Amino acid sequence: MMRIGMLTSGGDCQALNAAMRGVVKCIAHSGAEVEFYGFKNGYRGLIYSDFRMLTSKDFSGILTKGGTILGSSRTPFKTIKEPDENGLDKVEAMKQNYYKLQLDCLVVLGGNGSQKTANLLSEEGLNVVSLPKTIDNDLWGTDMTFGFQSAVDVATNVIDNIHTTADSHGRVFIIEVMGHKVGWLTLNAGLAGGADVILIPEIPYDIGKICDAIQARDERGSRFTIIAVAEGAISKKDAKLSKKEYKEKMANYKYPSVSYEIAEAIQKKTGHEVRVTVPGHMQRGGMPDPYDRVFASRLGAEAGQLILNKEFGYMVAYKNREIVKVPLSEIAGKLKYVSPDASIIKEAKMLGVCFGD
Ligand code: F6P
Numbered sequence: 001m002m003r004i005g006m007l008t009s010g011g012d013c014q015a016l017n018a019a020m021r022g023v024v025k026c027i028a029h030s031g032a033e034v035e036f037y038g039f040k041n042g043y044r045g046l047i048y049s050d051f052r053m054l055t056s057k058d059f060s061g062i063l064t065k066g067g068t069i070l071g072s073s074r075t076p077f078k079t080i081k082e083p084d085e086n087g088l089d090k091v092e093a094m095k096q097n098y099y100k101l102q103l104d105c106l107v108v109l110g111g112n113g114s115q116k117t118a119n120l121l122s123e124e125g126l127n128v129v130s131l132p133k134t135i136d137n138d139l140w141g142t143d144m145t146f147g148f149q150s151a152v153d154v155a156t157n158v159i160d161n162i163h164t165t166a167d168s169h170g171r172v173f174i175i176e177v178m179g180h181k182v183g184w185l186t187l188n189a190g191l192a193g194g195a196d197v198i199l200i201p202e203i204p205y206d207i208g209k210i211c212d213a214i215q216a217r218d219e220r221g222s223r224f225t226i227i228a229v230a231e232g233a234i235s236k237k238d239a240k241l242s243k244k245e246y247k248e249k250m251a252n253y254k255y256p257s258v259s260y261e262i263a264e265a266i267q268k269k270t271g272h273e274v275r276v277t278v279p280g281h282m283q284r285g286g287m288p289d290p291y292d293r294v295f296a297s298r299l300g301a302e303a304g305q306l307i308l309n310k311e312f313g314y315m316v317a318y319k320n321r322e323i324v325k326v327p328l329s330e331i332a333g334k335l336k337y338v339s340p341d342a343s344i345i346k347e348a349k350m351l352g353v354c355f356g357d
Pocket of ligand 1: 010011012074111134135136178179180231284
């Protein structure tokens with residue numbers, strides 16, 4: 001009898017359930033005798049021994065279901081080695097609970113921080129297989145994460161809807177897209193939605209350049225301008241600040257987010273009426289799109305196969321249109337940024353998109 005533990009960690013996204021279903025279906029289909037244990041709310045469930053046994057019923061009808069049937073939480077890697085408020089050694093507790101349940105493998109569905117903890121547990125001797133989730137698509141070692149395409153769909157839909165009202169009112173509209181450190185989601189939703197300006201963390205912006213782009217549109221007779229802004233967009237000026245100086249600026253920051261700072265500056269410089277729309281967590285919600293259902297199912301099947309082959313210490317990943325396995329030790333702690341020299345950026349610029357640089 002094989003015993004497999006499973007958890008979903010960090011910010012949720014679409015297709016978490018589809019991916020878990022993929023793992024379970026693959027192993028069940030092989031005819032192996034297996035028990036699945038679901039840890040509730042991410043690593044918290046593994047730390048505090050909060051789990052339930054999962055049956056085939058749990059996995060029925062969840063291919064299209066958003067969220068995660070296990071619940072999720074953020075358990076920052078930064079503090080994972082620090083004792084909790086009651087002095088509990090979290091890493092030791094996770095190991096003990098794994099051994100108590102006599103697990104053969106722990107399956108982790110997570111983003112960057114969760115993969116670091118998965119690697120730590122693997123280095124501590126647990127059998128771990130992980131799957132790449134996040135709407136940010138910022139995981140190193142994989143061309144694609146599940147959840148990303150569905151989030152692109154949601155954010156694009158928001159930009160599409162804003163387009164019509166921006167046109168009616170002749171306004172400048174800012175749509176703030178998720179992504180504090182990387183701009184994949186903003187870049188793709190921005191291009192798909194025909195944004196005129198796209199601001200991402202990897203390309204610091206000059207507010208003057210953005211206003212120039214708006215004025216050029218005015219001169220061409222365009223009634224509106226659409227600006228897709230990543231949560232982590234940063235001005236050239238701020239990008240030059242030291243960490244300490246930037247922290248100080250943010251401590252006294254009067255805006256709810258960078259989009260409002262940009263909106264005020266545009267309004268002052270151009271006299272245009274500017275509105276900000278923040279779809280926020282909507283981007284992580286709802287059904288996975290067909291792409292993510294297929295992709296997460298494939299990743300799940302390949303993760304299941306790794307477990308059957310007793311190949312541990314890997315994340316299943318997507319490279320050059322193939323599903324591959326990447327050692328957890330190779331991916332932990334690295335982010336996949338948008339390169340300002342990437343061809344997608346060059347092509348967007350050929351289309352006339354302004355990145356504020
Ligand atoms: O999970 C990724 C992400 O959605 C980011 O795009 C976003 O910046 C962050 O999580 C939001 O985190 P939280 O759900 O903790 O507010």
